[in-house]
Amino acid sequence: MSNSNDQSVYYVPHDGWYPVVLAAGLFFMVFGLGDALNAMKSGGDPGWVMSALGFSLFAVVLYFWFAKVIAENHAGLNNAQVKRSYVWGMGWFIFSEVMFFAAFFGALFYTRVLVVSWLGGDGGKAMTGDYLWPEFENTWPVMDNPDNAVFTPPEQSIQLKSFGSLFTYLPFWNTVILVASSFTVHWAHSAIKKGNRSGLVSWLALTVALGFLFVFLQGYEYWELYTHYGLTLDSGIYGSTFFILTGFHGFHVTLGAVILLVQLIRAIRGHFTATDQFGLEAGSWYWHFVDVVWICLFFLVYIV
């Protein structure tokens, strides 16, 4: 008897140890991290070891958990309804990620449009500027902070200077890379839907390579910014918004590339069929999502 033929039975898995152990791993990871951060600030025993062990536990459990879910699917336990639950789950997860970035984009908008102009003596709260730091000027990017003694301002910004220099502008090429990778992942998906496994593997491999190339170039850009531009996390609101937006985006690209790498390994091992490839599709949704976030970032953080 197999549930795959009985569409009226929704597969409910047995008890399992993954969730509670995963929660424990998560706990040790963040508790150790909190310890480490506090130790950096005010001394004491840093908790890096605990954090690393927690993360390892977390990662190992995730591996077993996903392996189990994949095995259940291959065994035909997931009927169409169960699969739909995964589709809904991934969709709403991406929505939650959108709202996470919305908080940072909101912070960029609020500081750039409102706060900096108020501090600079414009707009409805002009007195703020007069009373606090009268010499502070309303410009973006902020190259002189209200109090330069507390927050060392950047020496140079990374904004696009002129459209003529677009082709020598690293973020532009990163945009090209990421947008291209959105196409390649789509072609990978289309290939397997036609049953073309070699097409899937090659397009997906190219996507993963582009993804890691993006992360590498972003890392190079960060290194340049820290060493030559003087633009850092602590160089005032411009650096703060720049690094939190691009940093969390880069983190999500890394995560998405790892997800797609896992799908690539699965594809090489013969997973996915023309009619059943939601693991891949979910990964590609996630990839399109990080791509869209980047396009917003490129315009709002680098260009405008």
Added chain:
Amino acid sequence: MSAVIESHDDHHDHGPAKGLARWLFTTNHKDIGTLYLWFSFAMLLIGGTMALIIRAELFQPGLQFVNPEFFNQMTTNHGLIMVFGAIMPAFVGLANWLVPMMVGAPDMALPRMNNLSFWILPFAFGMMISTLFMEGGGPNFGWTFYAPLSTTYAPDSVTFFIFAVHMMGASSIMGSINIIATILNMRAPGMTLMQMPLFVWTWLITAYLLIAVMPVLAGAVTMMLFDIHFGTSFFNAAGGGDPVMFQHIFWFFGHPEVYIMILPAFGIVSHIIPTFARKQLFGYDSMVYAVASIAFLSFIVWAHHMFTVGMPLAGQLFFMYATMLIAIPTGVKVFNWISTMWRGSMTFETPMLFAIAFVVLFTIGGFSGLMLAITPADYQYHDTYFVVAHFHYVLVPGALFSIIAAVYYWLPKWCGNMYDERLGKLHFWLSFIGVNVTFFPQHFSGLAGMPRRIPDYALQFADFNMISSVGAFIFGFSQLLFMYVVIHAIRSGKQATGRVWEGAHGLEWTLPSPAPYHSFTHPPKVTAADAHG
């Protein structure tokens, strides 16, 4: 299929595992619902103890029991624990127990993730409560953790508080995704959206709100973390940031959050009142539209929490009128509950008593909310005990009463036994009197100018505070009676029938009591009358 896989197939016949393993490893929506409910009750007692420490200190002017520093930690942790540890998990627990039964599903859509959502919580709250014993003390900046009090001037333990909030957020988001997937994907054939029971409807909308705003809260605490440890200046004007921005981001989360804590309550009351009025719910469709409107409005009213912080006149007017608009859908709901009772054959069992008290007392909280919505009046009320009275009226006899009502109402379905009606009514009257004695006088001390979050106060507020403290102890200790009634029912209550209440409608009442371990192995056929009375 291999033999290993085949053994999975007959899982529907399995009962629960034995011992501790059942609770640690379970994927069953009822077990997880039970875990959520007991966890939130434990948090209610811990947060309640903190409330009693606060009320003991405020019994008389002057400092008697605790120092101001510890008092601040108590107000902060009381708020955080009650909001994130007691009310929210209790509603998720109810959703776990009830949504699959109400929509005719065998379980939640994603059972393993369901277990994860729960088990993150004990770790998160363990971490948060442990900060009270750390050097420098726990969070002491109020449950709204405004910057720079929570960044520049915070104790070191704030780092753990931030990570605890991240974990609670992850738990809420996963729980909500699960609930949405269950509702949208697992309804029995024939149950259209507009036939869903109202508890299911309200939770669908609540889950949407949670997924929309918990990530924003995560973003807010992440910016705090970066300000504290990595030198950013989001909430520091010296670097071009703004502490007021924290308030905007926090309340963009915070206002939908208060509806997250009341919408499921609306759903519960919409089940209980028709049952004991023995009439169909009046205005089902308008109830659904009202909840949806309230949810929509919740996103565009956040700055009414910050009128006194300073904002353009146009902003104040917009947020004032948008806030007042909420009174319309809320009024529709109150009207519908009353119309449901109108000329009904009413009886007053314990759940009905709590539900009626909900309608009356929540409405009082709603009206004081309208007063606070008036910008110029809010200048006077802001940060006084009037605000404390307002939100305790919507959260205690509002959200908490609805949860208690739900427990009395569905407990016979869960454990198969009736509770002791006499003790239940005693519990109700003690709670009802206790809650009003506690919070009603706070309106007066607030209007007279008593600020909130202070350990000591001027002599003129002494009488009202003394009354308030007496009420708080009555209310607090009567919840131990609640625990006794529930445990007594589970252990040795009278056997309940399947229908339990003669006026009850809905798929959950078509199951035997106690409900079988897996509710609906095969989806039932649904008629409109079954789905919602």
